[in-house]
Amino acid sequence: MDKNLMKKTSIFCCILLMMVLSVISIFGKTPSKNQTNMSGVEMLNFYTRQAKEEQEEIVEGKVRIKMPEGIGRGDIRINNDYVNQTVTIHVPETSEKFYYNYPLVGSSDYIQDLSYGFKDGKASIKIILDSVYEHIIEFRDDYLYLSFVEPKSLYDKIVVIDAGHGGTEPGKPAGDILEKNINLDIVLKLKKMLDNTDIRVYYTRLKDENPSFFHRVNLANATKANMFISIHNNSNESYIHGTQVLWNEKKKYKGLGTFELSQILLDEAVKSMGSKDMGLIDGNEAAYIVRTAEVPASIIEVGFMTNDAELANLLTDEYQQKAAQGIYNGILRAFEEGF
Ligand SMILES: [Zn+2]
Known part of the structure; x- marks a missing residue:
């Protein structure tokens, strides 16, 4: 192989490697095809394990929900439908991409299912619980922390x-x-x-x-x-x-x-x-x-x-x-x- 061709090949390989690496880094947080078939709770556990590996702070017994920039406590609406054991968190000014990039992490205790809905630039995060619970909310940094307790x-x-x-x-x-x-x-x-x-x-x-x-x-x-x-x-x-x-x-x-x-x-x-x-x-x-x-x-x-x-x-x-x-x-x- 002549020198010129070797040089070209190695440059091509380098570019290819860089492309592969950048694709991995962009999509590194998203589940593989296999993982997209996971239930809401499996996804929560998957991202929680990943966050722990990345040394992110996870508070025991709580779910952590990232808030979009400029969104505070007063902007969030939380509905606890006790009859249907369902808590829905309504977040304004959110794109679908936002919770794709910042999925929920934390404890899946008491959670039976979890899903995200997006409409008109608003997100609604629906959490189906395994019983009737009161929810407790806490805001810290850019996160809303949610925990569930027995009414009694x-x-x-x-x-x-x-x-x-x-x-x-x-x-x-x-x-x-x-x-x-x-x-x-x-x-x-x-x-x-x-x-x-x-x-x-x-x-x-x-x-x-x-x-x-x-x-x-x-x-x-x-x-x-x-x-x-x-x-x-x-x-x-x-x-x-x-x-x-x-x-x-x-x-x-x-x-x-x-x-x-x-x-x-x-x-x-x-x-x-x-x-x-x-x-x-x-x-x-x-x-x-x-x-x-x-x-x-x-x-x-x-x-x-x-x-x-x-x-x-x-x-x-x-x-x-x-x-x-x-x-x-x-x-x-x-x-x-x-x-
Ligand atoms: Zn009657």
């Missing part, structure tokens, strides 16, 4: 309130009046009162939607709530009226449980509304909620929508307020009595 570690008193039915599931209709709307109206009035207490309340719904029975009960079981109260309205022959509470006879045990809670709620609701006491009903067979709840649970049937006079009452703000007040008084009394 933050709150002594936890109540789950369920507005029966919703969305495509109307409940009992009385003409064009739907049970789901009355249930929600009462819950929204109850919420106003509970907002001023030290009780942490989780609601299965605060709008016209229909979470599954599983998700409704899960909210109470996963948060280890002190009590779970589901609010409904009833139907029967038109002459029947009054208030009933469903409990679970199979879960009657010594101490404070579904029976004691249901009796307190019935007493307080009847007293506040002046309605007829229609007693406690065993709901074990019929009602998924009281059957599957692992915490003291009651379904309060506020009134009968099939009774004209009671239905007229149930449609007024005043009577709904009395119903909410009765349930509220019942919750406070239950805590006083040791729930």
Whole structure:
């Protein structure tokens, strides 16, 4: 081989090597084809291992999320959807490339799945959790640190309130009046009162939607709530009226449980509304909620929508307020009595 050709070949090889190296350095942080088939959690663990190898600071038990330049605490919106065990972090002014270059790293404890969404220059990072957790946020340098804790570690008193039915599931209709709307109206009035207490309340719904029975009960079981109260309205022959509470006879045990809670709620609701006491009903067979709840649970049937006079009452703000007040008084009394 002549000298000139050797020189040319070595220069060519050098350039080729440099190109290969620069491609590796540009894409060094991105997973190989094999790795792109990884789940969100596998990706998180992959980048976390890589960050540790590069001596980056990883805080134990926390997820680290890089913030784009100029984005601070006030710009970030975090939504914790407790019913669906999903935390979504909304980051403005972000390109898809940004989280491609700076993927999440940190602890995958409690995380079931993780995904990134991009729309109109905004990123949304969706984290699906393996149970119901409160999230704690911390800003340091250019990072948001996110950790998850069990509600019971933050709150002594936890109540789950369920507005029966919703969305495509109307409940009992009385003409064009739907049970789901009355249930929600009462819950929204109850919420106003509970907002001023030290009780942490989780609601299965605060709008016209229909979470599954599983998700409704899960909210109470996963948060280890002190009590779970589901609010409904009833139907029967038109002459029947009054208030009933469903409990679970199979879960009657010594101490404070579904029976004691249901009796307190019935007493307080009847007293506040002046309605007829229609007693406690065993709901074990019929009602998924009281059957599957692992915490003291009651379904309060506020009134009968099939009774004209009671239905007229149930449609007024005043009577709904009395119903909410009765349930509220019942919750406070239950805590006083040791729930
Ligand atoms: Zn109902």
